[in-house]
Amino acid sequence: MSRQESSLHVTRRRTLQLGAAGALVGLLPISAVAADGPAMAxxxxxxxxxxxxVTEHSACVWVRLTQFAERLAGDEVALKALTGDKTGTADATSLPGACPAVAGEICVVYGVREDLSDGNVALWTPVTEAADGVLQVMLSNLPADSVIHLRVEARSPTGVVSPTVIRGRFRTAPEAKANAAIxxxxxxxxxxxxxxxxxxxxxxxxxxxxxxxxxVQTGDNVYYDRDLGPFATTAPLARWQWERMFSLPRHRALLSSVASYWEKDDHDTLKDDSWPGTTxxxxxxxxxxRIFRAQVPSGPLPYRTFRWGQHVQVWLMEGRDFRSPNxxxxxxxxxxxxxxxxxxLQRTMLASDxxxxxxxxxxxxxxPDRKNKKDNHANDGFRHEGDAIKAWFAQHVAKRLVIINGDRHWQYHSVHPTLGLHEFSAGPTSNGLAEGSPGEDPTYHRFHRIGGGFLSFTASPEAATPVLTVRHHKVDGTVAYSFRFAH
Incomplete structure (x- = not known):
């Protein structure tokens, strides 16, 4: 992966076009690109x-410049007094967990060697406070099935280099024909x-x-309308929710070392059971x-599919942007x-091998879901489309299809009683959010647990036939349930 082979595309919350002038700035020494006006932080x-x-040869790197090296400390107990406040008057930049944005420039160095002695350098690129300090850099021409190491550097608009340097890594996908365990x-x-x-x-x-x-993050990554502190009834308060959640040390550590794909749902778009046009x-x-797309690595479309070797292809669905009113x-x-x-979805599934x-x-x-819900394909509120989708799956891809869902605050493995479709609920990320199950239904459930944790799946190439094992984990990683598919 030489300098001549590397390429990149840079985006902010709005697309940033890098023309000849932008390329020139990237090649000038620091002192030559100092911004006009007074020095900034x-x-x-x-x-x-x-x-x-992440694909076989590309990835989107999300970075953001902040005023301070750490999230703002504060009395979270005092936030309880603001919980439920919908006035939008709270100062989002001074709340506990806030990471106010700042203008500056960002440089991403990346390569296959851990010491980055082979490093490719993405040009110094300016970001603004108005864009929430966010930059998304698309790296391309990466080697397949390889660990890519990153170093992210920052400097002020006047060229003062920041002491804060972030390092990260991720693995690219193997080629589509690779007989890889995933x-x-x-x-x-x-x-x-x-x-x-x-x-x-x-x-x-x-x-x-x-x-x-x-x-994969399935959505409800934050809750604008239900959490500690003021509700996110303004754009600054919505961004504060993301700052507070993903500046936590454990979250930063994982997301800087593992590739992630992001979906959104109602609570991290607007509010419970929301649809286009609501407020x-x-x-x-x-x-x-717009805020969601700015807060996570984003591609051109909210729905997309990614191939991970011979045995795994993942489809990520968009459930809010195109929906009819509930x-x-x-x-x-x-x-x-x-x-x-x-x-x-139908075209790409039929084309997949x-x-x-x-x-x-x-x-x-x-x-099954709770009887009072009317917001998804398992409910009566969208029964017509839900039945049509399930019937198509059963006819065309049932033997290879595994459905995984978010949103439900309990873990389960369900099998449709007549169509045989398998669905696994990842459950909530913590035990404290485990709630709301309508109870175990023996006509559907192979497994049912009111508890937090996560779900994993492993495709294991074997001599005779490929195998996929799906596991429900408790929060400590202990396996609570597993199910094995084999062709």
Missing amino acids: VPHQATGLKIGE TGVVLGCHLYDKRDHADGFATYPSVAALAPHFL FGKLTFAEGQ TMADGPDKTIWGAEQLAW ASWLILVSPTPIVG
Whole structure:
């Protein structure tokens, strides 16, 4: 991976076009690119980095500049007095856990050697406080099935180099024909007030100990409308929720060392059971969409598929952007996924020759769910589309399909009683958020547990036939249940 072979694409919350002038700045010495005006604060990186959208040869590196090296300390007990406040008047930059953004410049160095002696250098790129200090750098021409090491450096707009340097690593996917063993992890709902350690969820070091190739976050990564402190009825308070959650040391450690793919659901878009056009205080659904895409490594489309060798292909579904209002009468025109996403899903699944098709949905498809819910494909509220989707799966891909869902605050393995489709709920990330199950249903459930943790799946190439093992883990990593698929 030589300097001549490396390439990159840089984005912010809005696309940043790098033309000849941008390239020139990247090649000038530090003193030559000092910004006009007074000197500004030296930037830091208190929110760490995230590496996402990883393929065989590319990855998106998410970084963010902050005013301080660490998250703001504060009296979280005092936040209880603000819990439920919807006025939007709280100062998001001074709340406990806040990591206020700052302007500056970022440089990403990456290579296959741990000491980065072979390092490729992404050009120094400016970020602004107005863009929340966020930069997303797309790396390409990476070698397949390789560990890529990263170093992220920062400096002020006047060229003062920051003492804060972040290091990270991730593994690229193997080629589609590679007979590779692959382990993926799926995480469910995150509620800050229910974390089980001051440094973050106990689940995170348990996932790290498993050393997966990648992880998937299924949505409800934060709760704008239910958590400790003021509710996120403004854009600054929504961003504060992300700062507070993902500046925790355990979360930073895992996300800087494992590739991650991100989905969103209702609570980290706007509010419970939300859809396009709804609002939460001053926060609009469209703002919630933009904030999510700015806070995680993002590609051009919210729905996408990724291949991990011969045996695993993963589909990540978008369940909020294209949905009809929940209040609409059910029928052929009512949708969660939308016609374009559904056609894409069917086309790409039929074209796949992977041993296992792993569909990760922010919400359930098989269920069963609580009778009062009307927000997903396992509910009567979207019964028409849900039944049609399940029937198509059963007809075309049932023998290779594994459905994994988030949103539900309990773990389960369900098998549809007539169609035979398998669905696994990852459950909540902590035991404190385990709740709400309608109870075990023997007509569906092979496993049912009201508890937190995570889910893993491992594709193991064997002499005669490929095998996929799905495991439900407790928060400490202990396996609570496992199920083995084989062709």
